[in-house]
Amino acid sequence: MPYTIVSDICEGAADCIPVCPVDCIHWPDTELKNDKGFKYPYIDMDTCIDCGACLAACPVEGAILDDAQPELQKI
Ligand code: SF4
Ligand code: SF4
Numbered sequence: 001m002p003y004t005i006v007s008d009i010c011e012g013a014a015d016c017i018p019v020c021p022v023d024c025i026h027w028p029d030t031e032l033k034n035d036k037g038f039k040y041p042y043i044d045m046d047t048c049i050d051c052g053a054c055l056a057a058c059p060v061e062g063a064i065l066d067d068a069q070p071e072l073q074k075i
Contacts, residue, residue: 002045003054004065007074012038016054016064024048028075042073 005016005025017025024047027039034040043054045068055064065072 001050001066002048002068003043003050003052004045004067004069004072005041005043005054006063006065006069006072007040007042008035008072009060010034010038010040010063011036011060012040013059014041015057015059017041019053019057021051021053022047022049025054032074034074040074042075045070 024044025041026044027041031039052066055066058064
């Protein structure tokens with residue numbers, strides 16, 4: 001099951017992006033900011049291979065879920 005970045009909890013540090021082995025974490029095309037005022041990336045759920053590297057790298061508790069909840073990713 002693909003992972004999810006919870007857009008409104010993410011703090012945009014992007015530690016998750018370089019550790020993804022399939023390069024499926026992307027920035028939205030627009031300069032969207034979340035409720036905390038941060039830009040946030042999202043996970044392409046069609047490409048995610050469920051490895052967990054992003055969750056291990058993320059310093060923000062609750063920003064990445066080991067579950068597919070696309071309604072929590074604002075793109
Ligand atoms: S999901 Fe975590 S590591 Fe990735 S940008 Fe958001 S806060 Fe940073
Ligand atoms: S679980 Fe693995 S493949 Fe999926 S987004 Fe995170 S690092 Fe990338």
